[in-house]
Amino acid sequence: MNILKWMAGAVLAAALSNTAFSGTDSSVNSEWITLGTMAGPQPDPVHSQPANALVVNDRVYLVDAGDGTVGRLTTAGLNMQSIEAVFISHLHFDHTGGLPALISLRWQTGASDMLTVYGPPGTRQMVEGIFAFMAYGVEGHYGVPGKIPPPANRNVKVVELGDGESVKFEDFTLTAARNTHYSWPKGSEEWKKFLSFAYKFELPGRIIVYTGDTGPSEAVEKLARGADLLVSEMMDIDHTIALLKRVNPGMEGEVFTGITTHLSNHHLSPEQVGQIADRAGVKNVVVTHMAPGLIEPEEVEYYTRRVKALYKGPVTIARDLDRF
Ligand SMILES: O=[N+]([O-])c1ccc(OS(=O)(=O)O)cc1
Numbered sequence: 001m002n003i004l005k006w007m008a009g010a011v012l013a014a015a016l017s018n019t020a021f022s023g024t025d026s027s028v029n030s031e032w033i034t035l036g037t038m039a040g041p042q043p044d045p046v047h048s049q050p051a052n053a054l055v056v057n058d059r060v061y062l063v064d065a066g067d068g069t070v071g072r073l074t075t076a077g078l079n080m081q082s083i084e085a086v087f088i089s090h091l092h093f094d095h096t097g098g099l100p101a102l103i104s105l106r107w108q109t110g111a112s113d114m115l116t117v118y119g120p121p122g123t124r125q126m127v128e129g130i131f132a133f134m135a136y137g138v139e140g141h142y143g144v145p146g147k148i149p150p151p152a153n154r155n156v157k158v159v160e161l162g163d164g165e166s167v168k169f170e171d172f173t174l175t176a177a178r179n180t181h182y183s184w185p186k187g188s189e190e191w192k193k194f195l196s197f198a199y200k201f202e203l204p205g206r207i208i209v210y211t212g213d214t215g216p217s218e219a220v221e222k223l224a225r226g227a228d229l230l231v232s233e234m235m236d237i238d239h240t241i242a243l244l245k246r247v248n249p250g251m252e253g254e255v256f257t258g259i260t261t262h263l264s265n266h267h268l269s270p271e272q273v274g275q276i277a278d279r280a281g282v283k284n285v286v287v288t289h290m291a292p293g294l295i296e297p298e299e300v301e302y303y304t305r306r307v308k309a310l311y312k313g314p315v316t317i318a319r320d321l322d323r324f
Pocket residue numbers: 039040041042092094213240243244259263
């Protein structure tokens with residue numbers, strides 16, 4: 001095919017599918033799909049809980065796996081049987097609630113490929129907990145006499161990562177960096193035990209960085225330096241607090257103060273998203289982790305304007321199932 005025709009076709013296809021390919025290596029096709037763009041544990045009729053798919057040359061990787069992941073994968077046309085690996089940023093349940101479904105439904109449907117779950121320390125304990133949840137049902141299986149059920153942990157492996165650790169995959173190199181979703185005093189027992197990660201995916205010709213849930217962080221900024229795509233969390237504190245007050249009018253003062261401190265110290269305002277993107281010099285920003293009940297298009301424009309106050313590149317406020 002004439003190369004100009006091909007390029008015109010590719011540009012048109014990208015425009016139609018809301019896809020912004022920034023890779024330069026034409027032998028690698030990569031897409032980041034925001035499966036769930038919810039902020040936090042409150043259910044929402046429009047946004048699924050935090051989850052993303054990275055698709056590289058038809059291989060599918062999950063980045064966080066909040067409640068609703070299996071359904072969203074299916075809507076995106078991706079097969080839960082063929083997930084290569086899952087990368088969990090931290091062990092809050094809004095980022096992990098879809099894993100029991102993924103692991104147990106794969107077992108129930110006889111998935112034969114190995115699934116490796118990567119995450120911070122504690123990931124092994126969490127996955128062992130999923131096996132415990134499956135144990136009784138596994139034992140009874142489909143109730144066919146004489147059939148010995150395979151163990152729950154068949155085809156599931158866990159790899160716990162440390163701060164700064166890199167792992168080479170067929171399609172990219174992954175690097176984990178401790179972010180600031182927790183603010184344990186440096187060197188404390190809790191600091192050693194509980195980590196939350198941002199992840200960098202270095203593909204041929206394309207670098208993608210996912211912040212995970214985080215507050216402002218020099219480590220995330222450093223990780224994101226020169227990235228083609230920064231997928232960043234964002235927190236609308238006022239919106240979230242107002243929602244919390246509505247759904248939980250009896251919440252006491254101290255609990256409330258604790259959550260407010262968590263929300264403001266361990267998350268990013270739109271301006272802080274812009275600041276990280278600007279300092280890191282990234283080429284594109286995708287904002288995820290949206291407040292429940294997002295009003296379109298007003299709030300999308302409002303958040304975009306606030307991020308752009310500090311960052312001059314392209315900004316997209318992601319919806320579930322957007323592709324980049
Ligand atoms: O709406 N909430 O209840 C809520 C939202 C965010 C949140 O923080 S997060 O770290 O779980 O995203 C905690 C509670």
